[in-house]
Amino acid sequence: MTLSKGMTMSRFSYGAKLTPDEVDGGWVVTVRDIPEAITQGDDVESALREASDCLEEAIAARIDDQRDIPIPSPLMSDEYKVYLPIQTALKASVYLAMKESTLSKVQLASKLNVDEKEVRRILDPHHRTKLPTIERALQALGQQISLTITSTQV
Numbered sequence: 001m002t003l004s005k006g007m008t009m010s011r012f013s014y015g016a017k018l019t020p021d022e023v024d025g026g027w028v029v030t031v032r033d034i035p036e037a038i039t040q041g042d043d044v045e046s047a048l049r050e051a052s053d054c055l056e057e058a059i060a061a062r063i064d065d066q067r068d069i070p071i072p073s074p075l076m077s078d079e080y081k082v083y084l085p086i087q088t089a090l091k092a093s094v095y096l097a098m099k100e101s102t103l104s105k106v107q108l109a110s111k112l113n114v115d116e117k118e119v120r121r122i123l124d125p126h127h128r129t130k131l132p133t134i135e136r137a138l139q140a141l142g143q144q145i146s147l148t149i150t151s152t153q154v
Contacts, residue, residue: 012059012089013150014072015079016051018044031082033070034058044080051082059088060125063095083150090134090145091125097141098123111140 014034018027021040027047031037031054039054041047062069069092075081084092098108105123109116121127122137135145 011072012084012092013081014055014084015075016048016055016082017076017079018047029054031055031058032076032079033073036061048080048082051080052085055082056085056088056125059084059092063092063123063125069096087128088125090131090138091123091129093143093145094134094137094141095123097138097143101141103141108137108140112136 014031014037016029016031016037018029020026021028024040026040026042027044028040029038029047029051031051034055037051037054037058039047039050041050059069061067083089098105103111105119106116109119112119118133119137122129122133138145
């Protein structure tokens with residue numbers, strides 16, 4: 001992802017298309033911006049729940065592999081909005097802010113006055129990190145958390 005300085009991505013909801021599975025029944029879910037995020041569900045509700053899990057794993061893999069995380073495209077009329085779970089969204093925010101700042105893990109650890117292993121845990125999508133720790137890391141990177149609550153009614 002390429003952003004102008006100071007414009008770290010802050011929205012982690014992606015459009016997901018549900019297509020009827022003619023062979024097995026149910027719905028196949030694809031996420032246009034994250035091509036590797038493909039899953040399915042027996043009904044719309046379960047398909048969207050699976051889509052969120054699949055999106056989380058796809059973003060986690062991108063962080064682990066140090067790959068880009070694409071900016072979500074505007075939602076198309078035939079798509080449902082799928083949200084990245086908050087813990088992963090926050091970790092992705094730290095990851096993106098680090099890439100933007102070009103700080104190394106060692107340099108961020110120094111700014112936070114912690115061991116470099118702690119920064120690795122903060123960036124590890126599968127490690128549960130306490131919110132104040134993520135908040136401190138983002139602040140050290142010049143970022144601030146802002147919360148928006150959105151209705152998820154289908």
